Amino acid sequence: MQARRIKREDLPLVRDAGWADPSRSPFVDGDNAWVPVRQGEEFDADIPERSRYAGRGYYMAGDVAVVHGDRPSAVEVEEIIAFRRPRGIVWIEALEDVTRTPKTELLWGTAGEVRHKENGYLFIMDPQEVMFSMGNRNEKMRIARLIRSGSGHERVADMFAGIGYFTIPMAGAGAEVHAMEINPVAFRYLERNVAVNRLADRVTTGLGDSRTLLSGTYNRIVMGHFDAVTMLPEALAHAEAGSVLHIHSIGQVEGQIRSAAEGAGFSSTIRVHKVKKYRPHAWHVVQDVTLS
Template sequence: MKARKVSSSELGSIAVESWVDQTRRPYVQDGYAWVPVRDGCAWDEDLPERAGDPRGYQRLGDLLIFHGDRPSEAEVDGAIRRCHPRGVLWTRTHLGVMRIPETTLLYGEAGEVLHRENGSRYWLDPQQVMFSQGNRAEKARLSAAVSPGERVADMCAGIGYFSVPLGRAGATVDAFELNPVSYRYLLRNIRENRLEGSVRGFLGDCRTLISGVYDRLLIGHFEGITMFGAALAHARTGSVIHLHALEDQSDQVLTLAAEAGFSAEVSVRVVKKYGPCRVHLVQDVVLG
């Protein structure tokens, strides 16, 4: 694995750099991080592939979360020895449009946690609501892209994954969420981050609640193409729509934009790996 060695304290600031391979995780040890490099970019060290390394997991507060296939007892025991968590969860998938986690408690106890990320604070219960640390670089990228005073619609806000950092970056955010449990955490996280003056939460379907015109619209849901028409109806020339998906939908996006009277430029970037031979994409759509 070709990588650049940096201080681990720099991970947040370099997450949006063009040379970072977003499909692979950095290796962190003793205050340093070896950050995977995209093909064709300069690198410092060529690390051996570490097939025998411990399986990856998320750390949310004092809980550990395994995703995908059920971890073995040895993998769970190893994670417990390394991290001493309050509990260990296995999340198989997220179900339906409300993205409800399907979880099993493998060790200890679970419940609410306070998770800190890039200066933002999030309360959540990972047995009830979704949270993905794999989107950290995308959150940082959008936070760097917004201008103070921008009007932003977060059409699938969840607990505030994007709304909170965008509000902290100076945007005025309308955050829409369909899941009542996620919505309660959204409101709590707005208060936790003292964003009552810049982020507003709305409970219900964004397609019926959204109103007005926005500079930037975020559709952070894999069924987001079904909401793209609603986003276009509340955009203007120069607006940017960030549409998440599991496949490149550029042709469909261009057709829908043209039907709404816009030209569009679409750029596609990888957010992270999603599964075997699949990646999580974001399509940046600039309307003309």
């Protein structure tokens, strides 16, 4: 691969440069980035092509590699280092209690706070202190598209906002978002991410149990917690005919949703969307519930 060396921070500036080959991805090495060039263009080095990665699954939170599931072996860690050259590798063993605080181990390098870009937004976080799910990326954008394609202004409740995974793209799509988070560490990052994405005029934040923080009536309620169905009575008390609820769960819980909606005086239309495989024979799903 014939490539030019530039500063990593200058990558966005050369994305549309005439000499850059858009069909190939840049290679980042520390503070430098190697950008593939078109045929016949000047280059600084001829870098051997990297073989396709077929090792342990991981995702990048900023410049830190994050691994879920069983503890990675030393060989798996070395494979990630050789392929991606991250600043550090963090293993997340589990998410603990209602605050969804990660139980982690730093397997290699250094970690700490990262700046992670996703779908045009910036998220500041520490993957050892707060939850972040890369697998929800398409779902976040799907909800933003629903808001953007709507006919008018929406008031939205994000009951389990975390660091702003759904809040930021929803506010970016034009919604007025009431973002609630019970974990004080995640809440601090939520406030920072709202500010850094310049969305403070569209987001109101609240620290605490969302069931007691809900106020008024919402056009849309996002319930991004696997126990969300147990909190439906509180959410339904702040909905009206025409409101849409997005209820996350492991496996479908349509029967429980219909029962709760009927108990609150609503009928419901439910559409189920698969987000990702959670474990063998079990899916993370979202139920889109329209009340009438």
